[in-house]
Amino acid sequence: MNGLHIDVKDCSQCPIRHRAVCSRCEPDELETLENIKYYRTYEAGQPILWSGDHMEFVASVVTGIATLSQAMEDGRTQMVGLLLPSDFIGRPGRERAPFDVVAVSDVTLCCFRRRPFEEMMTQTPHIGQRLLEMTLDELDSAREWMLVLGRKTAREKIASLVLIIARRDSSLRRKLPADGMTFDLPLTREAMADYLGLTLETVSRQISALRKTGTIRLEGKRHVIVPDLDALISETGDDYDGGMIA
Amino acid sequence: MNGLHIDVKDCSQCPIRHRAVCSRCEPDELETLENIKYYRTYEAGQPILWSGDHMEFVASVVTGIATLSQAMEDGRTQMVGLLLPSDFIGRPGRERAPFDVVAVSDVTLCCFRRRPFEEMMTQTPHIGQRLLEMTLDELDSAREWMLVLGRKTAREKIASLVLIIARRDSSLRRKLPADGMTFDLPLTREAMADYLGLTLETVSRQISALRKTGTIRLEGKRHVIVPDLDALISETGDDYDGGMIA
DNA sequence: GCGCGACATTGACCAGGATCAAAAAGGTGC
DNA sequence: GCACCTTTTTGATCCTGGTCAATGTCGCGC
Structure with a gap:
């Protein structure tokens, strides 16, 4: 519900x-x-x-x-x-x-x-x-975000955010992740930076880094393709699949 | 209540x-x-x-x-x-x-x-x-903590935590802050570090720094005296007195 | 008192991310 | 297409806070 x-x-x-x-x-x-x-x-x-x-x-x-x-x-x-x-x-x-x-x-x-x-x-x-x-759910996700803000590296932060957006997006469309997940980033680099406690330059650099290693691909600035979800998950620093949507 | x-x-x-x-x-x-x-x-x-x-x-x-x-x-x-x-x-x-x-x-x-x-x-x-x-209150304080974790410097983080403890303490005892607020830190340096997304060494250094400038005084490791609350508040980075207890 | 262990402080050095600056890539309207 | 503006990328350098290591302090049991 x-x-x-x-x-x-x-x-x-x-x-x-x-x-x-x-x-x-x-x-x-x-x-x-x-x-x-x-x-x-x-x-x-x-x-x-x-x-x-x-x-x-x-x-x-x-x-x-x-x-x-x-x-x-x-x-x-x-x-x-x-x-x-x-x-x-x-x-x-x-x-x-x-x-x-x-x-x-x-x-x-x-x-x-x-x-x-x-x-x-x-x-x-x-x-x-x-x-x-709903409020309890929000509280839990706020607390999960505190771990991201307090303890993760820039790279892990970016991977975590991309993963969250990917999951929310596929849950909204009720479309389970297939071989190549594909979705749009709804946020500017600056907004991502504000979400993650980084600067927009660092966000840009880390997205480029994930692109260079092949973890994600970009079409234009905003459209993302994730060829291998597990590869992305391993970049987040959380080793197991914590809150996968049903 | x-x-x-x-x-x-x-x-x-x-x-x-x-x-x-x-x-x-x-x-x-x-x-x-x-x-x-x-x-x-x-x-x-x-x-x-x-x-x-x-x-x-x-x-x-x-x-x-x-x-x-x-x-x-x-x-x-x-x-x-x-x-x-x-x-x-x-x-x-x-x-x-x-x-x-x-x-x-x-x-x-x-x-x-x-x-x-x-x-x-x-x-x-x-x-x-x-x-x-109660849950909404907790959600608000979790979100306020996200600002601390994501955007504040080590110094500001320590000042924020000391201030929060000072306020909670005085609200528990229903004793309004007098000229010299005095209370115990209930957490070890390591626990403070885990709260603030810092290392325990940085926590220790910043507490020493606040001590050297006279913003706080220490008796033993844990007991804190705040001679001037406004001085402490100004170290938190929040310029105004946001959530002062009644 | 003494010795031990937990907790805390301090120092030296390093690196991740911030800052400052410039160039590149898209959009949008004409 | 072209000019203009916003957004993004990339580069060079700096500095805060992390890391590794040593030393200091306190409390407690013997």
């Missing part, structure tokens, strides 16, 4: 699609929306939420990719989450966003106004249970 | 205290326990759970300190959580432990047999709600 499936009663007029230039631009419009559930789209590169923003809604990603990240005053930034379709944004019970959320590609969110959503949660316990399960 | 407060009906014979040499040593004894809730103690240094272990119980820490960590085959290890009194161990709905749990000091756990606990959760929704809240 992927994502959070919720039936909202008075949802006849959904989906309402409206486009926002910036998450802070139209609080009034948002405030006057009477329905609980609505859709919202963002263009690639647009901010969805800034850390500290008042959160009017919780949402789940319908299409596109967004990132969750944290920035220091001097510009150093660390990505702390990658949001793919079916991932959840926001926290019932919290007023303010703890991190920045940015659309990497064009993104459609399915939003729920926060207050009504919280009420709904108290009435239908399975929503809370499902949300707990 | 700290921790998870649960009333168990037939708890007249609690607490049952029994001591385990190893979490894997006495499945039979555990299996035959009829009550839902029981206490269990571990000595400093003992493993509580190995990654992959079958989890018979969920628990919350009553006294002592435990760590959650992840190891690579070659010995590199990364701590991914620090469990203090009132923190929760385990995951309803999961058979196996995802990480290693080790007692750093003597630890007492309040355990709940997993199956009955899960049933209890479906019946009393506030337990699930509270657990969701």
